[in-house]
Amino acid sequence: MNKPLSIISAALLSLSTSVSAADVDVGSREYKILLDTTSFSGNTTTRATKVNNYWTALKNLIENDSIECDTSGSLSLEKSRTVIFYDVENSCDLFNAGYIFRERIDNGNREVTLKFRSPDRFIASKKDMDGTESGWESKFEEDLAAPFSSKYSYSTKQGISQSKNLNKVDDPVGLFPGLADENLDETLAIEKVGNLTINEYVYKNASVDLGALDGEFSLTLWYNETVSTTQPIVAEISFKYEDTNEGFSNNVVTRSKSLFSAMQEDSTVASWNTQNSLTKTAAVYQYDSNFCD
Known part of the structure; x- marks a missing residue:
């Protein structure tokens, strides 16, 4: 016997509600362009001058x-x-x-981040990214790389003690239990990717009015700590806007796309860009071409 339409409608509404409640809102959208590393060679003073020159052109x-x-x-x-x-x-x-596991050390404080990235929003948002340490924080965001490709990332960061070892796969699994769902061999050793220890310098405090939201700029330079050189191995400019409820207006997203395109097409600003379309993370993984072989 066919079920009454009212019962079917109620069931569909219940299903729709439960699925929607499980979804994670995109809290930020970040637009990223890799820059020519030779444009930022030099000592600390020279580097600051070149960053300022770039901002002048972009402004x-x-x-x-x-x-x-x-x-x-x-x-x-x-x-x-x-x-x-x-x-x-x-x-x-x-x-x-699909995971990236990294450690940041800032003034002696250690922080680890596990990030899952996918072009499929729903695959990324369904991952269990809970941490185990007090005060862990998660965020779900969209990353847009030049010329205009999108990936979704779900990440969690948390502080760890000075004595915490990061030697085997079971260490990140212990910090992020959802990683166990991937059935990785937890006895395998983990090493520094490319044997790299990166010195990171992040330049911020510049913004653009996109309408209802501001876009916050970051220019990031990465250096190999163990190599004596004034040229970074990676340089990136990005801007992002945030809203925890995914309240991105048409005006904001349209202006952002226009700006992102102009940063790649304007002869003056684009002259700072690299032709390499790798992300910062991909550049690290390819720094030593034999590491993943």
Whole structure:
């Protein structure tokens, strides 16, 4: 016997409600472009001057007739810290499962982050990314790389003690229990990806008025700590806007896309860009071409 329409409708409504409740809102959208590393060679003073020169060119682009958005602030050094990525040498089990596991050390304080990335929003949002340490924080965001490709990332960060070892796969699994769902061999050793210890410098405090939301800029430079050179191994400019309820208006997203395109097409600003379309993380994984072999 056919069920009454009212019962079917109620069932569908209940299903729809439960599925929607399980979804995770995109809390931020970040637009990223890799820059030519040779453009930022030099000592600390020279580097700051070149960052300022880049911001001047970008600011002029943003405020000209084609974009016509207001800017505020300027790019200044806000963070200086150490970054290390870990994975299984020769197989890169974490990376191949879609995960990135990294440690940041800032003024002696250690923080680890596990990030899962996928072009499929629903695959990314369904991952169990809970942490185990007090005060762990998660975020779900969309990353947009040049020319315009999108990936969703679900990440959790948490502090760890000075004595915590990061030697085997069971260490990140112990910190992020949902990782056990991937059935990785937890006895395998994890090593620094590419044998890299990265000195990271992040320049911030510049923004663009996108309408209801501001876009916050970051210019990030990565250096190999163990190599004596004034040229970074990675340079990236990005801007992002945030709303925990995914309240991104048409005006905000349209202006952002126009700006992102202009940053790749304007002859002055684009002259700072690299032709390499790798992300920062991909650049680290390819720094030593034999690490994942």
